[in-house]
Amino acid sequence: MFDDNPPSNAPEWSVSDLAGALKRTLEDAFGHVRLRGEISGYRGQHSSGHAYFSLKDQNARIDAVIWKGTFSRLRFKPEEGMEVIATGRITTFPGKSTYQIVIESLEPAGAGALMALLEERRRKLLAEGLFEASRKRRLPYLPSVVGVVTSPTGAVIRDILHRLEDRFPRHVLVWPVRVQGDTCAAEVSAAIRGFNALQPGGPIPRPDVLIVARGGGSIEDLWGFNEEVVVRAAAESAIPLVAAVGHETDWTLIDHAADMRAPTPTGAAEMVVPVRVELMTAINDLARRHVESMLRVVDRRRSDLRSAARALPTPDALLAQKRQKLDLAAAKLGPALSRNARVHEAQLRALSDQLARFSPTARLAAMRARLDAVAQRPHHAVTRSLLLRRENLRQIERRLVVSRDNLLRAERTRLAQANDVTHRLAERLAPAFHRQIVRKADRLEAVSKLFDSLNYKSVLARGFALVRDASGQPLHSASDVTEGRALVLEFADGKADATGGKGGVRAKAAKPKTPTGEGQGALF
Template identity: 55%
Template sequence: MSNFFDSDSPTNLTEFSVSELSGSIKRTIETAFDHVRVRGEISGFRGPHSSGHAYFSLKDDKARIDAVIWKGAFSKLKHRPEEGMEVIATGKITTFPGSSKYQIVIEQLEPAGAGALMALLEERKRRFTAEGLFDPAHKQLLPFMPKVIGVVTSPTGAVIRDILHRITDRFPVHVVVWPVKVQGEGSGDEVASAIRGFNALEPGGQMARPDVLIVARGGGSLEDLWSFNDEAVVRAAAESDIPLISAVGHETDWTLIDYAADVRAPTPTGAAEMAVPVKADLEAQIASLAARLSGAMNRQMDFRRQNLRALARALPSLDQLLALPRRRFDEAAAGLGRSLELNTMNKRRSFEQVAARLSTDMLARRLMERQQRLTDQAGRAERIIERLIARNRTTLGGFDAALRAVPGRLGAMTARSKDRLEGLGRRAGSAVSHDLRRARQALVAQDRVLQSLSYTNVLSRGYAVIRDGDNRPVTRAEMLSKGQGIDIQFADGRVAAVTGEGAEPAPSSAKPPPRSSKKSEPPAGQGSLF
């Protein structure tokens, strides 16, 4: 150890080492300033260190002193330090021998009066507003009739009793209370945890998830309500998915949670009134609406009934509706008989015109043409078959000559082929005969049809064909004139005649004689075409 003074210098001062002097100063300062309260402005605060300790300075307009808050004391502070905040710090003065500095070790920290709290409150309000935590666009509507209400408050105060009593009087619902401290150290963290805890509940879980939350506390001073200005509480209220009602203090008390909540209630009782409607009022309103609905339905039914009756009077009667169809039916029924008669006459006229065009000579000529065609086809078929047989015989003859030179095994094959060819020849002859026979039968059938359609058969039943001088058939009396020569053909021959007085044709405008109800009998010995 070295001394600062020579050992030979005349002095009675005690020699100290640096460590001894620094320790003596430390003990003196800590003894003299063991418990002090210092008022100043926080400077250089950047938040807690990674170790949990907080280092900053306290200053005024003339001096500056270093300050430190150890980790254990920092977690128990009611008011956290902020840059520029004027505070009153309670602690003890100590030194740090390593750098010959002194500092205050703070144990408690509180704002320096209400003015400082208000300044801090305004600063937080501006910051949260800039972040959008108080934006009205984020506000949620309260449910009209919640089934479960969550209350965050002290379980022992008068506030919870007022809320439960008011809810029971208005509309009894299920209330879930999350007990928290509403004043003192750690109360802000408990309130924030309660809000987040309610939001973390799952719908339909073991514990019912509230439809609306009420954060409530009775009145008090600014310091008493300071927990509800805590940043954690404000952020939890702004982030809540469940609609939140803030009911902190009396009507004149305002905290930052009031701005972050969806609705602010003036008192806890007012929050209960906002959360649920009055059941009696709802029942009365429902009864009134039911009565109005019943009256409206009755009036509407009466109105519709009157309209229906008016429309029924405007409708025509059944006789009026059926009068026109009945008249049309009668006219159609009356004209049906005449229409049938005219249709029969038209069909008869058409049949007579077609029968007049039929000629025996034409049918005979067509039959002869078809007979000749069949004969020619049969001759051609016979010649073709003969040529095929001759050709096959020639071919077979060549084959036979060629096969004769082949050993005996081919002889049997030749014999079988020859038998087969002979069989085919016989079948071809049978087929030609069968076709000729079928053609003859068809020709005979057509001749029978021709004979049945010939008018000469009709003449044999007593009818006659009248022809004029040009040998044209006469079908109506009006086609003949008086003294005209005619030719009458009977079944056994023709007779010439001249028309007499009875040959005058009837006027064309005269109506036909009325038809008798009985069918006219044909003359004796004469048949009918119909």
């Protein structure tokens, strides 16, 4: 008989060895690469902070991963469907037998991709209402403090300060930031929110208006002002904000969210403050016009007063008619008083006649006659009423006595029945209480025996030992005993110190037995 499968001299590989060899080969052959492709399957960062997706073109796709630390440093964050150029290293993932690229930097594939990304982000923020004109506020006419968010070393801050000094010197607070690069967006948004967090009347004055400024540059240089975090910070700002990013032809998303857009940083300085000389000239002109108008009003009022004074009548003319009416009233007063006295005299006489007919003496005589007619009738009526009341009270007394006797008999019967029930319950309670005590004692004895059987000291009494480390923690495995490690051996009659070694455990002097019941460890 011949073997159909003769033995082969090819070496045998384990799956892990083969996966490791392929990983080393792939990483040595390619190292760092730059891939151009479209992002597919991106669902945001994983709960671990890493990002997993794929890069694809019309014919192939490759898995991609961005570690958490790298993701936070990316200037452009990945978005689904965006065409990018990814720089990283090719490696394998043995768990799935796949290869992937670990991305270290990411950038859009050309200016066209940047503009497409910018337009998509603009439409998203516009739909949220961040660019609505109703949200924009008017700038204060003459701010006391101007806050500037820009680079402290560029020409922009010097232009702004020079223009403010020429037009109307104001107190300026500068929040230094990087105006391009990976940290630009985070620093600008933090500066806007930091100015808004200042409290009015605090040690650092709160600005009345903010200027976010930067000089001109390419779309990549200005990209930090297109980030969502900057746009949202500008839209949320409670302080009116002027965006002055780039030249007049440069537009960024912060220009749409700001309350006012300036074509240049110098133009922003001109927007936030008026020209002091022009303001003083206008104030002086208004003051002169005000004085002139007041003088004209005074002259006109003086002329009106003179005209009104000429039209007024004299005091004699005003009092003549009233004086004549007073003389006529005085002439009519005497006859009127006489007539009034005669009328009241006639009324008094009529009342006197009426009083004589209804005098109190006549009325008292009539009342006395009626009282004599009544005589003794009220006395007899009261006497009869008292006799009837007394008879009613006697009947009520007899009924109350009968009711009281019945109630007392019923209460005595109820008390006798309750006494019998109490005696019967007392006779039953004593045996039941005794049986309950017996059951509890039996249960306590059973629990005590169970505790003795489960207590680790019972095991020590049978010749075993409990091993602890120097801190008193029990050891459960021989692998926990290392060379030179201090140990404590607990026996039934005491403890002994020991040291771990290659050949086993070397015991030292024994300790006296101490009652320890905390924890259980390995028993030997």
